[in-house]
Amino acid sequence: MQWLLLALMAFVLQMAAVLLLEFRNPSKAVAWLFILFCLPFLGFVLYFFIARDYQKRFKFRDKGSKVFREIREHLWKRVTVVEKPEEMNNPEFRGHLRLFNLLNHLSESPITGCNETRVLTDGEETYAAMLKAMEEAKDHIHVEFYIFRHDKIGTKFQDVMIRKAKEGVKVRLICDGLGSYKLKKAFIRRFQESGVEFYFFLPAMVSMFSRRVNYRNHRKIVIVDGTVGFLGGINVGDDYLGKYPKMGYWRDTHLEVKGDAVYFLQNVFLHDWRLASGERIADPLLYPEHGCTGEEQVQILSSGPDQNWNAIQEMYFGAISVAKERIWITSPYFIPDEGVYEAIKTAAVSGVDVRIIIPDKADTRLVKLASLSYVEELMAAGVSFYEYEKGFIHAKVIIVDEILGSVGTANMDMRSFFCNFELTAVMFNKRPIDDLVADFEEDLRNSRPIEWESFHKRGGRQKAAEILCRMLSPLL
Numbered sequence: 001m002q003w004l005l006l007a008l009m010a011f012v013l014q015m016a017a018v019l020l021l022e023f024r025n026p027s028k029a030v031a032w033l034f035i036l037f038c039l040p041f042l043g044f045v046l047y048f049f050i051a052r053d054y055q056k057r058f059k060f061r062d063k064g065s066k067v068f069r070e071i072r073e074h075l076w077k078r079v080t081v082v083e084k085p086e087e088m089n090n091p092e093f094r095g096h097l098r099l100f101n102l103l104n105h106l107s108e109s110p111i112t113g114c115n116e117t118r119v120l121t122d123g124e125e126t127y128a129a130m131l132k133a134m135e136e137a138k139d140h141i142h143v144e145f146y147i148f149r150h151d152k153i154g155t156k157f158q159d160v161m162i163r164k165a166k167e168g169v170k171v172r173l174i175c176d177g178l179g180s181y182k183l184k185k186a187f188i189r190r191f192q193e194s195g196v197e198f199y200f201f202l203p204a205m206v207s208m209f210s211r212r213v214n215y216r217n218h219r220k221i222v223i224v225d226g227t228v229g230f231l232g233g234i235n236v237g238d239d240y241l242g243k244y245p246k247m248g249y250w251r252d253t254h255l256e257v258k259g260d261a262v263y264f265l266q267n268v269f270l271h272d273w274r275l276a277s278g279e280r281i282a283d284p285l286l287y288p289e290h291g292c293t294g295e296e297q298v299q300i301l302s303s304g305p306d307q308n309w310n311a312i313q314e315m316y317f318g319a320i321s322v323a324k325e326r327i328w329i330t331s332p333y334f335i336p337d338e339g340v341y342e343a344i345k346t347a348a349v350s351g352v353d354v355r356i357i358i359p360d361k362a363d364t365r366l367v368k369l370a371s372l373s374y375v376e377e378l379m380a381a382g383v384s385f386y387e388y389e390k391g392f393i394h395a396k397v398i399i400v401d402e403i404l405g406s407v408g409t410a411n412m413d414m415r416s417f418f419c420n421f422e423l424t425a426v427m428f429n430k431r432p433i434d435d436l437v438a439d440f441e442e443d444l445r446n447s448r449p450i451e452w453e454s455f456h457k458r459g460g461r462q463k464a465a466e467i468l469c470r471m472l473s474p475l476l
Contacts, residue, residue, distance in 0.1 A: 071267070072108075074284045079260040080113035082297055087113070089297060090428045092402040099403075102318045103426070106311040109267070109300045112260035116294030117427060119255060119407065119435040120232070123240035126254040127153060133224040133256075134160050140170040140286065142269045144201075144221040146179035146409075149237035150187045157236055158191065165195035172196075174269075174276050176217045177203035179235075199276040201421075215305050218409050218420040220254075221269050227290045229257045229265040231300075231423055232407050233394050242391060247363065249391030251446075253330070253439065255407045255425050259292030264300040268423060275306075296429045303410070304421035312410045312424050313417035317343050319400040326353040328399040328440050332392070334358050334371040335413035341374065348382035357443055359394075360387035367413075373466035379452055386447035393443065396424070397436055404428050405436040 082088060085100040088111075093100070103111065120126040134141050134157075141164055148154055165171040173191065175183065177200040191198045201217040222230040232254030234240050242249045257265065266286055274280050303311040320327055320343040327347055334356060336344065348354040356378075362368030375385050396412075399405045408424025410416040427433060 071282050071284065071287065075263055075287055078287065078289065079110075079263060082111040082113050088428060089113075089295060090403065090430065093404070093428055096322055096403060099318050099322050103299060103301075103315060106309050106314055107299070107301050109264035109302070111297055111299045111426075111428070112264070113297050114290075114292050114294060115257060115259035115261045115296040115298040116292055117255055117257050117296055117298060117425070117432050119253065119432060119439065120230075120234075121439055122252060123153075123234055123242070123250055126230070126232070126234045126252070127156075127241070129256055130222050130230055131156070131160055133222070133228050133230075134164065137164050137169045137224045139225045139288075140172070140223075142172050142221065142223040142266070142273075144174040144217070144219055144269055144272060145235050146176045146216065146218045146220060147235035147237055148173075148175045148180045148183060149235075149239075150182070150184055151238040152243075153238055153241060154187075154236050158187070161196050162191065162194040170197075172269075172273060173198045174201050174217070174272055175199075176201050178216055179218075197277070199273075201272060201276045216420050217272060217304075218416065219268070219272065219302075219423045220409055221265060221423065223262060223266055223269055226266055226286050226288050227258060227262060227292075229262040231255055231257070231265065231409065231425060233396050233409060240394075247361065247392040251388065251391055251393040251395060251443065253395035253397050253407050253436075257298065257425060259290055259294055259296075259298075261298040261300050261425065262290065263287050265423075268300065268302045271302075272421070296427065296432065298428070299426045300423070301408075301426060302421070302423050303417070305419060306421075310417055312408070312422055313337065313340065315406070315424070315426060316340055316398060316412070319398065319404055319406075320344055320347055322403075323347050323352050323400050325401045326355075326399065328353075328355050328397075328437070329412060330357045330393060330395045330397040330440065330443065331412035332359050332363070332394045332396075333367045333411040333413040333415075334374060335367065335411075335415075336374065337414050337417055340412070340417075341378075344383065345378060345381045348378065351382075354378075354383045355386065355440075355444070356383060357386045357388055357393060357440070357447055359392050360389045360448065361392050363392060369466050369468075375450060376455060379450070379455070385450040386444060387450060388443060388447045390446035395439075395443075397440065399433060399436050399440060402430070402433060405433040407436070 085094050085097050088094050120129060141161060143161065161171045161173065173196055188198055202215065220231060220235055233252045234254045239247060240250050240252065270281050301311045301315055317339050320340065327344065344354060358371055379385060396408055396410055397406065404426055406424050406426050408422065410422040410424055416422050
């Protein structure tokens with residue numbers, strides 16, 4: 001009887017510890033309490049290794065900022081910084097002073113005015129553009145991916161990087177330690193022996209024992225000679241070319257950027273390089289004159305557990321809150337936090353045209369169930385949901401009125417908002433916004449609307465599964 005009392009006291013103390021440590025994030029606390037209830041003691045072991053607040057123990061923020069401070073003076077002489085909303089060349093944006101101020105304070109990356117962008121709509125188009133740019137490299141190639149596979153397209157990327165390294169181009173490569181854990185040692189060794197500098201970002205075993213396994217680098221970056229950059233949803237793997245029969249055609253959105261914004265993309269990479277390799281690089285030669293004559297205004301936003309601001313989540317919230325006509329969202333995982341959820345719901349009730357495309361065919365069953373748990377409530381508020389049927393849609397896009405469009409690595413979910421290292425480009429000009437609109441409308445033609453009547457009548461077992469996954473959604 002005494003041992004039972006001791007066990008009960010230990011269990012209560014574990015629950016109290018979770019409540020005390022997670023009081024700022026009630027949804028996360030509920031998820032962990034549910035796990036503790038289902039898996040007494042084992043659940044707390046999982047919490048100990050997975051849920052530790054990254055910022056409280058690992059003081060990486062200053063390391064990244066120091067790199068930025070060392071190059072800032074040099075950088076500010078080379079870029080066109082938009083300092084006032086009146087300087088925005090999109091007249092639809094000029095009246096949004098609060099949104100402009102929010103975006104200006106979210107990041108060390110300002111809105112810059114001398115850029116050219118190109119929206120890329122699938123793996124084939126994206127890989128062709130990346131490989132072409134890499135083939136033309138003269139000074140350096142910086143590459144960072146969450147997933148890098150040892151398959152046909154992965155080997156093609158490897159061959160180009162190795163060839164350029166042997167030509168004297170400086171090639172640096174970062175892969176996430178968990179996302180790319182399947183990479184074989186021989187594949188990595190071929191990089192290293194050929195002059196390519198390769199590092200894992202938080203290797204799986206290291207991150208487990210250092211209690212950072214929950215924090216992954218989800219960014220996808222390619223920078224060539226500091227003048228052209230790429231970011232978006234596409235990793236390196238044959239599945240992104242639609243070669244996995246289970247998923248079929250892979251619909252994704254990536255972005256090619258030239259001009260001022262590439263400098264701030266470079267900052268993100270060098271910050272991650274510092275965290276992965278321990279080497280601090282603040283070389284002005286990595287920020288050469290770009291010669292870009294474009295007039296597009298672009299902001300590069302990064303977010304992660306090493307930063308003070310949840311910049312991407314706050315950008316989404318701020319943009320959704322000012323919408324008057326439309327909010328169009330594409331996301332493979334739709335698990336919004338309470339703030340973004342309420343902003344979407346309020347916009348829809350207010351008469352804003354809110355449309356959200358999610359996959360019909362999911363790559364993760366639990367995440368799909370969690371996403372569906374939000375559908376009925378938001379449809380009741382006026383949100384229209386569509387399930388993409390042509391294949392698997394992995395694009396991470398938001399379009400708000402005519403004022404901005406965003407392409408990046410962050411899903412509309414709590415993991416992207418609060419746990420992962422993420423990246424997005426916010427565009428303010430009519431041409432790239434129109435390109436995103438055209439792609440969205442094409443995706444709608446390949447999607448099936450979720451009908452209220454049939455969805456409302458789904459079975460009790462389905463609803464129970466959705467509720468369960470929603471409780472766990474802060475951890476998915």
